[in-house]
Amino acid sequence: MDESSSADPSTTSSNNSDSSDSVQQDAERLLSQVYQELRKVAASKLAREQADQTLQATALVHEAWLRIGGEDQPAWANRAYFFSSAAEAMRRILIERARRRMALRHGGDQRRVDFDELEGLPESMNNDKHVLDLTEALSRFGDENPEKAELVKLRYFVGLTIDEAANLLDISAPTAKRWWAYSKAWLYQEIKET
Amino acid sequence: MLESDNREERIFTEALKLEGSEREIYLGRACGDDTGLRDRVNSLLAANDESDGYLESSGEGGFSIARALQQSAPCDEMPGDFIGRYKLLEKIGEGGWGVVWMAEQNEPVRRRVALKILKLGMDTKEVVARFESERQALAMMDHPNISKVFDGGATPSGRPYFVMELVRGVRITDYCDQEKLSAKDRLRLFIKVCQAVQHAHQKGVIHRDLKPSNILVTVNDGEAVPKVIDFGIVKAAQSRLTDKTLFTRFHSFVGTPVYTSPEQMQMSSLDLDTRSDIYSLGVLLYELLSGRQPFNPTRLSELGIDGMRKVISEEDPLRPSDHFTSLNQEDRTSIATNRSLDTDSLPKELRGEPDWIVMKCLEKNRTRRYETVNALAMDINRYLNHEPVLSREPTTLYRLKKLIDRNRLAFGASFALAACLFFGSIAIALLGLHAIRSERQAQMEARKSAEISEFIKSIYSYVDSQVELQLKGEEETQLIREVLKETMDLAAERLSDVSSEAVVELYDILGAVYFKIREYAAAESMFRLELEAIEALSEPDYAHSVMAMNHLGAALGRQGYLEEAELNIREALRLQREELDASDQEVARSLVNLSVVQVKKAASSLSSNENREIQLQAAVESIEEALRLQRESLGNEHEEIAASLNGFQVAHMDEIQSPVYFAAVIIVQTQIQGLFYHAQCLVPHPSSAIHIYQDRCGCIIQRIGAVYFLQLMLGFGQTTLAKIVRSQHSFDRIEVRI
Numbered sequence: 018m019d020e021s022s023s024a025d026p027s028t029t030s031s032n033n034s035d036s037s038d039s040v041q042q043d044a045e046r047l048l049s050q051v052y053q054e055l056r057k058v059a060a061s062k063l064a065r066e067q068a069d070q071t072l073q074a075t076a077l078v079h080e081a082w083l084r085i086g087g088e089d090q091p092a093w094a095n096r097a098y099f100f101s102s103a104a105e106a107m108r109r110i111l112i113e114r115a116r117r118r119m120a121l122r123h124g125g126d127q128r129r130v131d132f133d134e135l136e137g138l139p140e141s142m143n144n145d146k147h148v149l150d151l152t153e154a155l156s157r158f159g160d161e162n163p164e165k166a167e168l169v170k171l172r173y174f175v176g177l178t179i180d181e182a183a184n185l186l187d188i189s190a191p192t193a194k195r196w197w198a199y200s201k202a203w204l205y206q207e208i209k210e211t
Numbered sequence: 212m213l214e215s216d217n218r219e220e221r222i223f224t225e226a227l228k229l230e231g232s233e234r235e236i237y238l239g240r241a242c243g244d245d246t247g248l249r250d251r252v253n254s255l256l257a258a259n260d261e262s263d264g265y266l267e268s269s270g271e272g273g274f275s276i277a278r279a280l281q282q283s284a285p286c287d288e289m290p291g292d293f294i295g296r297y298k299l300l301e302k303i304g305e306g307g308w309g310v311v312w313m314a315e316q317n318e319p320v321r322r323r324v325a326l327k328i329l330k331l332g333m334d335t336k337e338v339v340a341r342f343e344s345e346r347q348a349l350a351m352m353d354h355p356n357i358s359k360v361f362d363g364g365a366t367p368s369g370r371p372y373f374v375m376e377l378v379r380g381v382r383i384t385d386y387c388d389q390e391k392l393s394a395k396d397r398l399r400l401f402i403k404v405c406q407a408v409q410h411a412h413q414k415g416v417i418h419r420d421l422k423p424s425n426i427l428v429t430v431n432d433g434e435a436v437p438k439v440i441d442f443g444i445v446k447a448a449q450s451r452l453t454d455k456t457l458f459t460r461f462h463s464f465v466g467t468p469v470y471t472s473p474e475q476m477q478m479s480s481l482d483l484d485t486r487s488d489i490y491s492l493g494v495l496l497y498e499l500l501s502g503r504q505p506f507n508p509t510r511l512s513e514l515g516i517d518g519m520r521k522v523i524s525e526e527d528p529l530r531p532s533d534h535f536t537s538l539n540q541e542d543r544t545s546i547a548t549n550r551s552l553d554t555d556s557l558p559k560e561l562r563g564e565p566d567w568i569v570m571k572c573l574e575k576n577r578t579r580r581y582e583t584v585n586a587l588a589m590d591i592n593r594y595l596n597h598e599p600v601l602s603r604e605p606t607t608l609y610r611l612k613k614l615i616d617r618n619r620l621a622f623g624a625s626f627a628l629a630a631c632l633f634f635g636s637i638a639i640a641l642l643g644l645h646a647i648r649s650e651r652q653a654q655m656e657a658r659k660s661a662e663i664s665e666f667i668k669s670i671y672s673y674v675d676s677q678v679e680l681q682l683k684g685e686e687e688t689q690l691i692r693e694v695l696k697e698t699m700d701l702a703a704e705r706l707s708d709v710s711s712e713a714v715v716e717l718y719d720i721l722g723a724v725y726f727k728i729r730e731y732a733a734a735e736s737m738f739r740l741e742l743e744a745i746e747a748l749s750e751p752d753y754a755h756s757v758m759a760m761n762h763l764g765a766a767l768g769r770q771g772y773l774e775e776a777e778l779n780i781r782e783a784l785r786l787q788r789e790e791l792d793a794s795d796q797e798v799a800r801s802l803v804n805l806s807v808v809q810v811k812k813a814a815s816s817l818s819s820n821e822n823r824e825i826q827l828q829a830a831v832e833s834i835e836e837a838l839r840l841q842r843e844s845l846g847n848e849h850e851e852i853a854a855s856l857n858g859f860q861v862a863h864m865d866e867i868q869s870p871v872y873f874a875a876v877i878i879v880q881t882q883i884q885g886l887f888y889h890a891q892c893l894v895p896h897p898s899s900a901i902h903i904y905q906d907r908c909g910c911i912i913q914r915i916g917a918v919y920f921l922q923l924m925l926g927f928g929q930t931t932l933a934k935i936v937r938s939q940h941s942f943d944r945i946e947v948r949i
Binding site for chain 2: 052055056058059060062063071072073074075076077107110111114139141142161162169172173176195198199201202203204205206209
């Protein structure tokens with residue numbers, strides 16, 4: 018093999034649907050697709066932003082879903098999965114942001130941090146330490162309760178209502194409420210301790 | 212399928228509905244002594260009270276989110292960046308939590324390496340720990356077929372990375388196709404992979420994600436070197452980290468875990484062990500040999516996560532050879548070409564050992580797989596060296612059982628297909644037996660032959676117990692005959708110079724099935740062959756001789772060769788009593804067989820009346836003795852005794868050759884039954900057992916008429932029974948004198 022040639026394509030993750038790539042790899046690929054779409058939608062919304070205007074976070078995701086072709090797209094024949102990926106994308110963005118801000122604060126640049134507030138979103142999202150704690154807690158919670166964790170992610174990171182989330186998860190509203198109460202209590206208590 | 216609520220949650224939910232003292236009472240009851248549980252629920256309830264708006268959102272922060280999206284960086288690192296002393300050149304892979312870059316190193320040596328770094332946003336403590344354990348695991352290993360770890364570290368912001376040997380290669384599946392490697396060459400290459408995995412296992416590391424994209428082949432000095440890379444979901448066997456491959460309901464259509472072992476598919480973290488890797492290796496070998504994966508990825512992805520799990524855990528894939536032959540012409544041609552074979556030779560190559568070896572790896576129940584990767588490699592070696600392979604029997608029986616069980620409804624309890632499958636597996640067992648060539652082989656043969664014997668016995672008893680022979684039509688019988696014939700031919704061809712218990716068993720089974728489908732002449736030849744095979748055994752085997760003689764006698768008897776039949780059975784009895792010291796039950800069985808023949812003799816048209824009586828008496832005596840022996844050893848009520856009687860009955864009811872014969876049977880049965888009842892103190896002496904008479908004789912009288920029957924009774928000297936008949940029927944026209 019020639020040393021100077023670029024990496025052999027076969028070492029890269031493959032798109033070959035006949036191969037048995039791990040669930041994770043494909044999930045990542047699709048996730049970055051979601052991410053790109055969200056960014057595009059974000060850009061277009063921001064370009065048309067006016068004062069006093071509010072935008073539902075969920076609207077972003079919905080629009081990205083439509084743009085990507087929705088159920089007509091073979092890879093996305095599952096709206097639930099799309100939203101789940103969107104929640105995951107948001108989660109990662111928030112974490113990144115939290116770390117960045119913590120680094121800035123450390124460096125003494127509080128002002129930049131202040132400008133960067135997230136309005137209209139839960140207070141907790143502006144609390145960087147909380148964001149990081151929540152990530153850890155949610156990860157532990159998700160080990161034993163993967164579906165409940167999914168519910169939390171959809172509600173917290175995408176902003177879905179209980180009914181919307183229940184619908185997406187294909188569970189009844191009472192079940193969703195039950196799960197939400199438990200998950201919330203669990204996470205709250207877990208984070209309070211740290 | 213919803214995840215089930217755990218106990219803590221259920222109690223919490225219920226408690227929420229209650230208040231004050233009601234709640235306290237409920238908690239007391241629900242938690243019982245478990246103070247830990249009570250504490251947890253209490254703190255959850257407290258949390259619930261405090262966390263009213265927690266995690267709730269009005270949802271209006273869309274613009275903020277949009278801004279956040281704008282500001283975030285899509286990609287952590289860029290080509291040209293430095294991480295440590297490594298310059299990133301090009302991203303070559305991406306996994307769940309890490310990214311793999313090709314990087315360049317200048318000091319202390321100039322070379323290209325692979326650098327794996329944790330993704331941003333993925334660095335929970337958990338994942339960092341896992342990443343670190345992967346690095347450690349790799350560092351522990353030192354094997355030419357495993358990619359080496361050179362270095363490790365962390366970025367200033369704390370993200371860990373490690374540096375590995377850059378493997379430039381082609382996926383093993385692609386390599387084999389490109390080079391058009393034959394099945395045997397692929398197996399040789401595969402053995403090297405096994406050696407690598409074995410090495411890892413010895414270091415206490417389970418790969419858990421073995422698949423073609425993780426096994427690359429490079430060529431060094433003309434030799435193909437497979438390299439196992441990406442121990443990405445590695446688990447050091449001693450570590451407490453459990454694998455949390457969470458398949459939420461959403462990941463249903465993403466990717467297809469064809470390479471994932473059934474136990475890995477379970478959500479709850481089972482104790483995974485090295486055999487999970489063996490499963491994945493099996494899937495790989497399956498693909499290398501047959502050109503396809505055991506399960507169709509497209510089909511799996513359409514099923515959803517539960518369906519997928521069900522298939523992988525429960526459905527048995529086709530054998531590689533069968534899977535191949537099920538494909539269309541075009542596919543088969545291209546696959547065969549990639550193996551330097553034609554579409555006919557490839558399945559032949561795969562049938563037999565290669566098939567079995569693969570299927571043993573793919574067992575759902577991991578205790579049935581190879582114990583170690585080494586065992587797998589050795590079996591492949593044996594095959595390559597034309598030595599017999601160990602992996603057969605349980606698999607076949609297991610699959611047969613499962614196949615029958617699953618398809619019982621479809622088969623309609625038909626014996627035909629079961630028989631065919633059964634003989635197919637016998638044929639397979641046969642293939643493993645070769646003519647003895649050496650002392651060492653003789654020992655191996657002896658061992659294997661014992662295994663096969665067991666196998667054959669268990670199959671037969673299983674089939675026998677499960678399915679009653681109900682020949683539905685000529686077609687089915689024909690099918691069985693054909694399969695039998697083929698098996699016979701195969702036996703003749705392969706076993707003429709093989710001597711072993713397995714061969715004896717085989718002939719016995721063949722004979723038994725011929726017997727069941729009433730091909731008594733063929734059954735006779737089988738049993739004679741069986742006796743010959745017994746002679747050929749190195750040690751005299753009386754147990755088998757007895758068995759064979761009994762069976763031979765039965766087959767002869769059915770054909771009417773009564774004298775010879777009797778001779779055989781008497782010889783069997785002699786052996787039992789003199790050489791074998793057989794148990795009472797065994798002797799009893801032979802006696803029952805003998806009595807059957809004697810009854811036939813009694814009913815035979817060649818007997819004179821006197822003779823008939825004598826013969827019949829002899830038959831009754833045989834059966835009486837059989838019953839006595841059984842009662843002595845088993846007690847009065849044992850089912851064996853009833854079985855003897857039943858056996859006696861069944862043996863005859865379906866063969867109404869002549870009324871005389873039938874009558875003779877009735878008589879004997881009546882007497883036996885009477886004896887039986889008498890022994891149980893149910894009725895007085897047999898001769899006055901009217902109700903037995905009514906039960907038994909009723910049907911024959913309907914057929915042949917009371918008069919004739921009466922005459923038969925008299926002919927047999929059954930005056931008592933004759934009287935009963937007369938008393939039960941009115942005989943208008945004929946005066947019968949007794």
